[in-house]
Amino acid sequence: MSHSNRDLLRRFFVLGYDDLRARLTRRLGSAELANDVRHDTWLRLDRAAPSGELRSPKSYLIQRPSMPRCRAGEARSAW
Structure with missing residues (x-):
């Protein structure tokens, strides 16, 4: 695991929090x-x-973390 990648992702997460929320909501x-x-x-x-x-x-x-939830949501909506 790369600490520099983790730090970079955390920084992007915090600085782009509102944008991330909007994109995921859409x-x-x-x-x-x-x-x-x-x-x-x-x-x-x-x-x-x-x-x-x-x-x-x-x-x-945007892509990686949301994928399991998207699949779970698709499975739930199929019911």
């Missing part, structure tokens, strides 16, 4: 789900940051 279609995903994202940054070169921290924060 992507997920729910402000409540976007809040849950943001919270999960912050917790995941503590557990595992990507190793190697991180080319786009913003994309990583």
Whole structure:
């Protein structure tokens, strides 16, 4: 785990908090789900940051952490 990647992602998370919220709300279609995903994202940054070169921290924060929640939401909506 790379501490520099973790620090970089945390910095992007904090500085882009409002933008992240807006993008996730649009992507997920729910402000409540976007809040849950943001919270999960912050917790995941503590557990595992990507190793190697991180080319786009913003994309990583938007795409990676929200995927499990999106799939879970799709499964719930199928019921």
